[in-house]
Amino acid sequence: xxxNERKGKEHKEKTFxxxxxxxxxxxxxxxxxxxxxxxxxxxxxxxxxxxQQPESATGSDGAEGGQTxxxxxxxxxxxxxxxxxxxxxxxxxERIYPEDDNGPGAIALGVxxxxxxxxxxxxxxxxxxxxxxxxxxMASDTHGRQxxxxxxxxxxxxxxxxxxxxxxxxxxxxxxLDEETQDELLKMFExxxxxxxxxxxxxxxxxxRNTTIEGVYADPAYGGNKDMQGWKMIEYPGPxxxxxxDIQSEEFQSLEPESLRSxxxxxx
Amino acid sequence: MAEELEKVxxxxxxxxxAGGIIAAELAKAGRSVVGLEKGSSKKRSDFIGxxxxxxxDNRYHIMQNLSGDTVTxxxxxxxxxxxxxxxxxxQLGTDIGGASLHWAGATYRYWPYEFEIRSQTIDRYGEDxxxxxxxxxxxxxxxxxxxxxxxxWEYTAGISGEQDPLAPERNRPWPNPPLMETPSLxxxxxxxxxxxxxxxxxxxxxxxxxxxxxxGEQLNACMYCSFCTRAGCDFAAKSDPLATVVPTALKxxxxxxxxxxxxxxxxxxxxxxxxxxxMYVDETTxxxxxxxxxxxxxxxxxxxxxxxxxxxxIGEQYDPETREGTLGRNFxxxxxxxxxxxxxxxxxxxxxxxxxxxxxxxxxTDYAADNFDHTDLDFIGGGxxxxxxxxxxxxxxxxxxxxxxxxxxxxxxADSLHYAxxxxxxxxxxxxxxxxxxxxxxxxxxxxEYGDPLLRATYKFGSQERAIAQFGVEKCHxxxxxxxxxxxxxxxxxxxxxxxxxxxxxxxxxxxGEDPETSVVNNYLQMWDVDNLFVVGGxxxxxxxxxxxxxxxxxxxxxxxxxxxxxLENGEQLATAKGTLxx
Ligand SMILES: Cc1cc2nc3c(=O)[nH]c(=O)nc-3n(C[C@H](O)[C@H](O)[C@H](O)COP(=O)(O)OP(=O)(O)OC[C@H]3O[C@@H](n4cnc5c(N)ncnc54)[C@H](O)[C@@H]3O)c2cc1C
Ligand code: SF4
Numbered sequence: 001x002x003x004n005e006r007k008g009k010e011h012k013e014k015t016f017x018x019x020x021x022x023x024x025x026x027x028x029x030x031x032x033x034x035x036x037x038x039x040x041x042x043x044x045x046x047x048x049x050x051x052q053q054p055e056s057a058t059g060s061d062g063a064e065g066g067q068t069x070x071x072x073x074x075x076x077x078x079x080x081x082x083x084x085x086x087x088x089x090x091x092x093x094e095r096i097y098p099e100d101d102n103g104p105g106a107i108a109l110g111v112x113x114x115x116x117x118x119x120x121x122x123x124x125x126x127x128x129x130x131x132x133x134x135x136x137x138m139a140s141d142t143h144g145r146q147x148x149x150x151x152x153x154x155x156x157x158x159x160x161x162x163x164x165x166x167x168x169x170x171x172x173x174x175x176x177l178d179e180e181t182q183d184e185l186l187k188m189f190e191x192x193x194x195x196x197x198x199x200x201x202x203x204x205x206x207x208x209r210n211t212t213i214e215g216v217y218a219d220p221a222y223g224g225n226k227d228m229q230g231w232k233m234i235e236y237p238g239p240x241x242x243x244x245x246d247i248q249s250e251e252f253q254s255l256e257p258e259s260l261r262s263x264x265x266x267x268x
Numbered sequence: 269m270a271e272e273l274e275k276v277x278x279x280x281x282x283x284x285x286a287g288g289i290i291a292a293e294l295a296k297a298g299r300s301v302v303g304l305e306k307g308s309s310k311k312r313s314d315f316i317g318x319x320x321x322x323x324x325d326n327r328y329h330i331m332q333n334l335s336g337d338t339v340t341x342x343x344x345x346x347x348x349x350x351x352x353x354x355x356x357x358x359q360l361g362t363d364i365g366g367a368s369l370h371w372a373g374a375t376y377r378y379w380p381y382e383f384e385i386r387s388q389t390i391d392r393y394g395e396d397x398x399x400x401x402x403x404x405x406x407x408x409x410x411x412x413x414x415x416x417x418x419x420x421w422e423y424t425a426g427i428s429g430e431q432d433p434l435a436p437e438r439n440r441p442w443p444n445p446p447l448m449e450t451p452s453l454x455x456x457x458x459x460x461x462x463x464x465x466x467x468x469x470x471x472x473x474x475x476x477x478x479x480x481x482x483x484g485e486q487l488n489a490c491m492y493c494s495f496c497t498r499a500g501c502d503f504a505a506k507s508d509p510l511a512t513v514v515p516t517a518l519k520x521x522x523x524x525x526x527x528x529x530x531x532x533x534x535x536x537x538x539x540x541x542x543x544x545x546x547m548y549v550d551e552t553t554x555x556x557x558x559x560x561x562x563x564x565x566x567x568x569x570x571x572x573x574x575x576x577x578x579x580x581x582i583g584e585q586y587d588p589e590t591r592e593g594t595l596g597r598n599f600x601x602x603x604x605x606x607x608x609x610x611x612x613x614x615x616x617x618x619x620x621x622x623x624x625x626x627x628x629x630x631x632x633t634d635y636a637a638d639n640f641d642h643t644d645l646d647f648i649g650g651g652x653x654x655x656x657x658x659x660x661x662x663x664x665x666x667x668x669x670x671x672x673x674x675x676x677x678x679x680x681x682a683d684s685l686h687y688a689x690x691x692x693x694x695x696x697x698x699x700x701x702x703x704x705x706x707x708x709x710x711x712x713x714x715x716x717e718y719g720d721p722l723l724r725a726t727y728k729f730g731s732q733e734r735a736i737a738q739f740g741v742e743k744c745h746x747x748x749x750x751x752x753x754x755x756x757x758x759x760x761x762x763x764x765x766x767x768x769x770x771x772x773x774x775x776x777x778x779x780x781g782e783d784p785e786t787s788v789v790n791n792y793l794q795m796w797d798v799d800n801l802f803v804v805g806g807x808x809x810x811x812x813x814x815x816x817x818x819x820x821x822x823x824x825x826x827x828x829x830x831x832x833x834x835x836l837e838n839g840e841q842l843a844t845a846k847g848t849l850x851x
Contacts, residue, residue: 096676102685123327130338130353132714142766143341143350144357183677209676217662218322234688236622236662239319242491242503243623243659247450252618252689264317 075113075223079120079152084173086112088159088166091175095182096212103233104226106212114215114224115155124152137199147199151207158204161196162189219260231257239263270547270556276300277836279546279561281531281576282568284366285818286805286825288513289421290565292483293829295520299836302559303517304529304548306568307332307363310510315500321661324499328355330370331498332362336530337716339571341767343728345588345705350767351714351722358769361569364527365500365510367772368818372497372626373473373506375427376652376815377418377823379637380411380436382699385811389648392638397648399731403598403702404648405810408782409791414823415439421822422471425507426479426487429471434633444476447490452619452692453630456655459750465632470654472627473507473818483516494659496626506626528552531572532718534564534580534801543582543801549718563832566803567825570601573807574708574777575723582798583778583788586707588726594779594788596709598702599725600812601774604762605733606651609695609744612753613670618689624659631655635696635743636814645739647732651698651814653744665689671757694747695759696740700773700812703730708777727765737761773817775806780824782846786810790843792831793824799841804828 080086090112099105106112118124135148147154165185166174174182188194189205196204215224217234225231231238238257246253261267278294280287283305295301323329338358340349352358361367381388386404389397398404419440429442446469449457457467474490481487490505504511517523528551535544535558545560566573574596577583583595631652633639642648668691669683711724738761748756781787784796793808795801804825806817813820831842 097681098678100678100681102681126354128328128331128333128335128355130334130351132351134713136348136350139348140350140767142764142768144352144767145354146350186676212676213666214322214326214663217666218326219320221320222322231662234662234666234685236665236688239495240493242493243620244448244489244492247492247620247623248448249620250451253620260317260320263319 075110077113077116079116079124080156084163085156085159086116087175088163088173089115089155091182092159092162092186092208093212093215095179095186096209097216098179104229106216108226109216109230110224110226111212111215114218114222115211117223118211119152119155124150124155126150145203147203149198154199154204154207157198158189158196158201158208161194161201161204162186165194221260228257228259270558272558272560275545275560275562276302277561278302278563278565278832279304279559280565280567281546282306282366282566282572282805283364283509283514283525284361284368284567284569284805285509285513285822287565287567288365288368288509288517289424289822289825290567290802290804290829290832291517291523291525292513293826294832295517295523297833298522299833300522301517301524302561303523303525304531304546304559305364305525305527306530306551307366307527309527310364310369310500312502312504312510315502317502319493319495319499321495321663324495325661326663328359328498330363330500331355332360334358335717337722339769340711340714340722340724341769342724342726343765345726348713349711349724349726352767352769356770357767359498359772360571361772364514364525365508366569369500369508369510370498371473371508371772371818372656372658374627374629374654374656374816375422375425375429375471375473375819377414377435378411378813378815378820379639381637382649382813383407383409383411383414385649388638393642397642401703401705401730402732403704403786403811405598405702405779405781405786407791407810408780408787409827411436413791414820414827417823417826418819420826421819424481424483424512425473425822426475426481426512427471427473427507428476430469432468432631432633433466434636434639442471444479447472447474447476447625447628448492449630450620450623450628450657452621452655452657453628455692455751456630456694456747459747459752460632460653463747463750465634465747467630467632470627470629470631470656472625472629474625474627475505475507481512483512485512485515487511490625492623492625492628492659494622494624494661496624497658529557531568531576532579532720534566534576534582535560536580536582536798541798543798563800563802563836565828565832566801567805569805570775570777570807571708571723573803573805575710577778577803578708578710578723579720582801583795585709588705588707591704594784594786596707596777597786598776598779598810599706599708599727600700600702600776600809602697602700602771602812603727604766604768605729605737606698606700606773607695607771608737608741608759608761609653609693610741610748610756610758611668611671611691611693612748612751613668613687613755613757614690614692614752615754619692621657621660621665621689621691622662624657626658627656628658629654629656635740645735647736647739648701649699649736649814651696651740653694653696653740653747655692655694670755692748692751692753694744696737696744697815698736698740699814701730701732702776702811706730729765734761734763773806773812775809775812775817778803778807779810780808781810782843784845790841790845791827792842793828794831794835794842796841796845799839800835802828802832
């Protein structure tokens with residue numbers, strides 16, 4: 001049984017918005033809309049953590065049916081204000097972790113929303129960092145983060161700089177460029193060939209890269225790794241009580257993943 | 269104005285292994301003890317149901333929040349230090365249990381040679397073997413003297429291990445048998461045996477079976493759940509203070525533990541040259557308190573131990589210009605010159621690497637200590653070569669791929685999905701030396717949340733750091749070849765210290781020894797200048813050994829506890845100062 005059958009209406013909305021995303025991001029130009037992409041988006045099996053979800057969950061209150069349905073229904077920007085910033089972010093994450101034959105890319109996995117949530121929280125505001133000055137962000141290559149900016153600021157400024165460079169070089173919004181051109185621009189940031197105020201371009205790029213990968217593979221509770229598709233692709237089983245009985249096995253064990261929610265017993 | 273509290277026999281600052289051991293031992297002996305822990309309370313249920321890679325491995329949830337204070341760092345004596353701002357780069361323990369809660373559990377004793385490294389090196393190779401920049405020192409204690417304390421800690425912790433064929437014969441076997449052997453460990457053991465080396469299972473602070481320790485604490489068998497290093501154990505299966513010494517201390521009526529108690533000063537009486545107690549802030553209310561005590565014990569990890577002495581103006585600050593002073597001198601630790609090695613990628617094999625335990629591993633010590641001839645080598649000492657099966661999460665495994673391929677995009681995705689479970693890493697846990705130019709003092713610019721100066725670390729590689737690391741990489745490469753990896757990616761030996769403090773192996777600055785000219789504490793970790801002040805932990809290491817530090821910290825803590833008890837009896841300096849060979 002696939003999501004579409006299960007959740008009916010909401011699911012259609014979700015699919016449409018993703019297709020819009022992909023159309024504008026240029027990923028659709030890669031010709032995946034009719035093939036594996038839709039397969040990846042729509043045809044995913046539910047993990048066992050959704051066992052509690054009533055089969056009959058339909059209609060507008062179907063959201064109560066389980067964590068996945070809720071997340072899909074209510075995902076919204078709460079950190080990024082400008083939709084163009086978010087579209088640029090989404091397109092960039094999709095280049096870092098693209099849709100392919102193995103399965104969904106960053107957008108279908110919910111990574112842009114994962115990042116949005118992360119930036120809204122204490123991590124985005126550098127809540128556990130030492131934040132006193134003086135700040136010397138360019139003084140050293142090897143002292144970790146030295147920016148005065150917090151991670152939320154870094155994302156916003158970095159993304160806007162990406163938009164600017166895209167307009168300057170190609171007279172076009174980043175998310176409308178083709179994949180190769182997007183990659184070229186991202187590589188300019190990766191290698192530090194762009195000036196970004198208050199930080200090194202490389203610092204922005206590695207933040208973007210690492211947070212994207214975290215969104216692919218962190219527990220779905222955080223809003224990415226939608227339906228544990230990231231874990232399914234990498235054959236990671238999720239948290240378990242232990243592996244005493246399996247750890248000496250010579251064979252690689254590829255298991256259906258289970259989520260943290262399921263490990264915690266399905267919530268309160 | 270600080271409120272003065274009722275005097276106790278002993279006040280202990282910090283509740284990791286070091287502080288927990290002191291508290292348990294002295295409370296058991298009937299002494300009134302107050303433990304002051306800067307972090308919050310922790311109990312087993314804090315770790316139940318939270319097996320979450322992002323939270324612990326990427327957001328460092330269990331590490332000290334740095335917004336109040338951190339350490340500044342620089343390479344050269346005349347550089348301006350910068351504060352290490354994120355928990356990614358500065359991983360310190362906090363809360364009850366400290367770093368001793370989130371440690372992995374790899375357990376080694378240091379070698380007889382390492383405790384007497386200066387004299388034995390001179391004996392075997394002559395004084396010229398010791399480079400000019402190196403402050404190589406004996407510890408002021410021998411392996412034979414250390415052995416009973418090691419044993420005591422290992423039995424309290426319930427370590428699971430087997431005899432390393434090259435190590436001194438143990439007086440008593442490890443308290444528990446080794447952890448299980450997995451295919452990756454077996455591959456390492458077979459390959460190293462083929463090469464004529466002597467593999468064994470790493471002794472682990474993850475229990476191979478249920479166990480009751482000598483204090484009556486019950487520990488359980490490890491489940492190989494893999495959410496171990498940088499996290500706490502939900503099964504009481506990790507040898508940590510929360511499963512052992514802290515509950516033992518709390519069972520005694522004479523012990524009181526106060527959390528969120530941030531100690532800011534040691535109170536010191538110039539006239540009597542005694543510590544009179546400590547001043548701390550209750551981090552919940554902001555109130556200041558003075559806790560008077562007959563004996564003050566600093567067990568707040570190497571950095572805080574140094575900093576509290578400096579802030580309290582106790583001890584003689586080391587000055588690299590004049591090379592005078594002892595406090596802050598011989599700052600050392602295993603930074604990026606240690607744990608280099610190689611990664612092998614196996615095309616035809618996938619290992620269950622998402623399963624594991626913090627200290628599940630195999631090792632050889634053929635290249636440890638002076639177990640191999642150093643005559644033609646440009647370094648002193650050595651370390652173990654280890655393969656560890658920590659149990660890796662998905663984010664971590666997605667980094668495995670050929671190193672000359674992109675780290676993002678289409679090819680990255682395909683490669684990382686392919687190699688996630690085909691990658692094995694081995695590394696050299698080599699010794700790290702002390703040099704005249706590496707030391708700790710107070711930073712002139714950056715301050716903590718109360719306006720007190722931060723601790724400043726000045727550290728750069730000395731004459732042997734890169735050479736020993738290179739040797740390790742080459743040995744690891746030979747082993748990986750024998751293991752049959754299809755792609756072997758050697759670590760590039762770093763040019764210089766990179767200011768990453770991620771492994772918790774930072775030591776020195778309040779070092780032990782026989783000579784007050786080159787040490788701050790005697791071999792009971794009692795200060796030479798202040799008889800009722802004991803400074804316990806890795807801060808006492810004159811240089812790092814060739815293995816993980818915690819068993820040696822545990823053993824020294826038991827010795828210090830014995831010394832404190834003796835001091836409480838007779839009120840005297842416990843050691844006679846001897847002039848040692850000065851570096
Ligand atoms: C990721 C990681 C893995 C590790 N794995 C291993 C391993 O496998 N094998 C090994 O041998 N070692 C390992 N270590 C090292 C090990 O954690 C330490 O050696 C050990 O925990 C040190 O014990 P301690 O009691 O000295 O310090 P801690 O356990 O850190 O305790 C110090 C306590 O003092 C408290 N404190 C600090 N400042 C103050 C203050 N001002 N007032 C009051 N309290 C204060 C802290 O909050 C903390 O609770 C690892 C470390 C890390 C970070
Ligand atoms: S691997 Fe073992 S010791 Fe480590 S947390 Fe899991 S059960 Fe505890």
